[in-house]
Amino acid sequence: MEKVNVQEKLELFSDHWRPKVVGELNGQHVKLVKFQGAFVWHDHKEEDEMFLVVRGAFRMEFRDGSVELREGEFLIVPRGVEHRPVAEEEVAVMLFEPAGIKHTGDVESELTVREIEWV
């Protein structure tokens, strides 16, 4: 059984918007991702999604408002709710969501990643 050091894992990649799996339990994945700039609008029909800020800050936009998140804060976006993360500066985020979720939902974009990548 191996522990995971979050900061060490974050040092292993520098790309943006490409979540890396760092753990799996109960059919859920724990992921790390770096955001910078604006993502695409999307939702997840069947999956709730948790965003925990590890370093930095970002804004989660919704069609009717937004939530500012900084280090040590998290937000759970319920299934079916359109959202778009926007980061003025780079932010590191831990995600908790079902294994197999597509990060852009049903939206096809140049940002869409199909592989599951562990780090």
Added chain:
Amino acid sequence: MEKVNVQEKLELFSDHWRPKVVGELNGQHVKLVKFQGAFVWHDHKEEDEMFLVVRGAFRMEFRDGSVELREGEFLIVPRGVEHRPVAEEEVAVMLFEPAGIKHTGDVESELTVREIEWV
């Protein structure tokens, strides 16, 4: 949709070994708990359990070894594996686990809590 500030939530309670739910998604609970001292040996037959250290450090003991965890590190304990958290000094931990899990597994102890408590 309300964000959660982990440190603010931690200030709302001071008891040990009594996990507080701070979020729910996909049938899973996100909890905060403070450990101090030694817990009871137990396992969870059907549930994997994740321990992320928010503040402080502790040792997860297994029947055949142990893992030291400090701030920013996490460990996933697979279902069926006996474990016992031990904290020399108080530690604050975030848990991810299925809603409805019993924190002492099938072991009945004076530490066993039956209610689900949100904070």
